[in-house]
Amino acid sequence: MSDIQTRAKEDLEKLRKVLLQEPLTKQQAEMQRNARQMVKDVVSEAINDREKQDNSVSQVLLPVVEHSIQKSFKQQRKELIDYIFPLVGDLVRKYVAASLREFIEKTNDIIESSLSFRGLKWRYQAWRSGMSYAKYVIAQTHIYKIHQVLLIHKETGILLHSASANSVDNENSELISSMLTAINDFVADSFSTHSGGSEQELAEIKTKEFSLYLKQGPSALLVASVTGTISPSAKHQLQTSLEYIHKMYVDELHKFNGDTSTFSVVESTLQACLLEEQKSSQQKNTWLAIILLGAAGLFLGWLSFLYWQASNIVTTFENGLTGQNGITLTHAEISDIRNVEVTVMRDPSAISIEDWMGNQSIDKNRVKVNEISVISLSNDVVTQKINDVLRQFPQIMYAKGRLSIQHGMESQLHTGDVILLESMLRNIPGVDSDKLLGDISHIQNIASTNSIDTNAIQHLLGKLIGEISNIRIEFAVNQSDIPQFEAEKIKIISEKFNKIQIVAEQLNKKALLLVLGTSDTQGTQDRNQMLSIERAENVKNRLVQHGVNASFLQTVAIGQVETNGLNSNARKAIFAIMY
Template sequence: MSDLDRLKQILLAEEREKLQRAEQRVAELEQKNRELSALLPALVRAAPQEPMTRALASPVAAALGSAVRDNRNSIVDALFPVIGPIIRKAIAEALRGLMSDLNRVLEYGFSPRGVRWRIEAWRSGVPFAQIVLRHTLRYGIDHVFLIERDSGLVLHRQSSPGLPDLDADAIAGMLTAIGEFVRDSVGRDGGDSLEAARVGDHLLWVLDGPRVSLACFITGVPPNSLRAVLSDRLEQIHAQLPADARSEPAAEWETALNPAAIIAASAELNDRDGAPASKRASRWPLIFVLVLVLGALAWYFVRIERWNARVDAVRTALVAHPGFLLGQIDSRPWKALAIHGLLDADAEPIEPLLGAVDLGGVEPELKLDGYLSTADAVLLRRARRLLRPPDGVGLSVDRGVLGVTGVADAAWVEAGRSQAPWIAGLHGVEWRVSARVEETPDPQLEARTAARAELGTLAEALAADRAEFVDDLDPDADGAAFAGRAVAAITRARQLAERAGVALRLRIIGHTDSSGTEEINRRLRVQRADWLRDRLREAGVPATLLQESRMDEVAGQGASTFRGASVELVVAEPQP
């Protein structure tokens, strides 16, 4: 060993030894650290729970926060099985509450009671919700505790009759402890306190004063006025609170904290709040509005009724209209009318029917389709359109059977008989039409007619001709010729009468003037007629014809100046 080494050993021996111990210590710590990772879970499990929990709370919270920031998806995946049911439960609860609210709104909104309350709210100016609460609240006060704030001891207690006994001191103590716990946990600035807690229908109200608190155990839903009454009672108690309240309970607490008295005071306060509003409201606006509403409703219903009556009239007419099948009628009162149906092409149009009903200017909209009707009236119109019957032929339809009667040309009859059974909708045809026979010319008849006509002409000509006498029995020159003309005419008349088939007679007439006596004139008329008869016999007129002739004495009685004789042809009409 050199001197330098010896010197180093002398000077640095202590430091070297420290360094060696330090290195050994580091090695041991590293070894422990390596072993600690394996031992840590068992150590954590074995450690006392509460200190370990407190020790781990902060780093675990920090680690969780860091994980949420840096690896959010993993946290979401891990919490998903938990969050899903929670969300579903929350949604279900919310929907249940919504349905409950909706039911309540429907109940209060549309029932007669709800309408009555709305009117009351409108008249009094109080919100509808408050009116509902005022009428629906049914609540009770089970217990009222007067509690010393510091100790939580019960200074006084009042309970409704019939309730089971309870450890008021323990309850008040726990209530105070919980109040302290809540204040310590969530209260800000130390001034807040637990004011209310609700479990189902049970409600707890706590009103804090400087030294005492009032705890009120309520069932149901109390009005706000109850809190006002409780506050008032608490203030009264505080004003008279003795210095040592524990040892000197005040007698007036008995009355002040009586549940029935508190409820009565609350109801009285409610009534007092509502009374002035009731006095202010007048009924006339309500009556006016009601009258207006009723009038509007009446007008509306009358208008609707009138429209319905007219639509019914349209419906009745359409149903009775042959060849129309009504489907339905869509109508908006006094605005639109749509008619759906089926109409036969041979039926009468329905527009005139609709025009006859006053629809207030509404133009009906027709939505029609075709169909084949078997109504008798429609069948008759169809038969007339198709057969075109001539004059003398009548058509009728009875229960689907077409009746055809009358006389018609043979050609129409033939065509009609073949066509009629094919008319759509007919059940049958009763054909009672006779064909008209054509008349052929009759030569004999024509000959007779002609002879008859010529016979008439000849009779007229003979009646106009006569023999005139210049003296009693002396004819003039033409008188002798007259006989010849008369014979020729009579001969021709005999031929014509035979041809015409009629009987022929002669009427021989003697004529006198008015001078002379009647006796003489009568004898002259007879003589002059005899003269003419003799001449006719001489000229060959058959005696049978002359015998059948009559000597007319009267016809020639003269009012005139004519003196002579004449002959007329009397044609007898044939006997049928």
């Protein structure tokens, strides 16, 4: 049974082969014929999908591409160089041009911002560049002219074409090209590096009157005959023209057979290389430098003017205070360009420095005054103080160091006046009271003959008290320091109170000066109370400095004062007399 089944299977297989073999063979042949068409429709998508999947396509192709490029360079090195030469030259030129443009812009900014003359400017730039001054000047001027341009076949040395600014120059073109080829070959053979290094090529030949600039290419070289120093832009033009010729006539150069007529079409290209640059007759616009120089000059002039004014102020102090009664200048200098600092010693009776500067038309804002208070004992100052006292006693005169009664005014002089006068004179430092004692005694004898008018003394006392009571010292908001413009009132109060004490003694009384500090309603009550105390104390201390006995001074803090809408400043120190 098993043999029968085996034979049946074998027969079935033979039958299958007979029936299906031919169609399968035809189908496989058909698929082989259409395989390229079938793959063509999906190959790009398949490669893209596989590359996205695992990057295996690029990994497989990379060694193949590298091997192909290496093989091409080895087998077709010259052809590749010929085709790549114009492209590489253009890329390098663009990169170098960008770098040079940036460098030129920076250099131009430096030149434009310079305020020196051109020669000094160029010396400075040469020093910065590490170049000699002569080379830098040449690089800046680069005046040149290209007289002739030669296109020479590199392999044969034959002159392919030439162009010149003067037709006479073309006569020796063939000879020049032959000599240059020989020299170029000599340099290449004699000075090439060892071990297969690159060959040396000529780039420039200099003579006394002109220079030859050579631009080397794979199949040809371009030679320019130049007088002067050729500019970078002209060299760039030569290089660009050579690359253009290699690009447009690569086949003609490779298959050159000695027929130069083919290259007559490069005439316009060579003519474009006949460049020249002449020195401009117009000077560069220097308005910016002129404006900056003018501004600097005005600024320096203004500083000089301020210094001159300050110097005049110092001179005015030195000359004006010489011989000024009660004031001695110890130091005067210019503290900066425009301000002055002075140090003076001043007697309180002398004119104030502020008033003196006002009389001299000196700007007070430009002067810092350091004042040292002193008592002057000079005769002129003492005489001035005596005369100031005698203004209150018109009955008495002082002349040639002697006191006397004005003629016809003897009856108007009383003993109280003489006592007050004597007390006031004794308070003047430097007064020779012994010398004046006889005069005062004589005046006292005359006054004693007149009856003592108690009512007149009482009236004088009341008048002095009223004058002090009418004086007010005002303060700024939230301030307890005495303002400068109120300082003179302190001196007046001290003088009047000293008189009150003398007059009160004639009535066998003692006088007490009350200093009352007040404040307005702005701020807190505690703060206003504190300001009232500080204002009264500051006035008291200033009165003591002016010679008032502190034991006859009393301070009182009133605090806030309601003005009830009156247009009055409540920030004050007021005065009252008790006796």
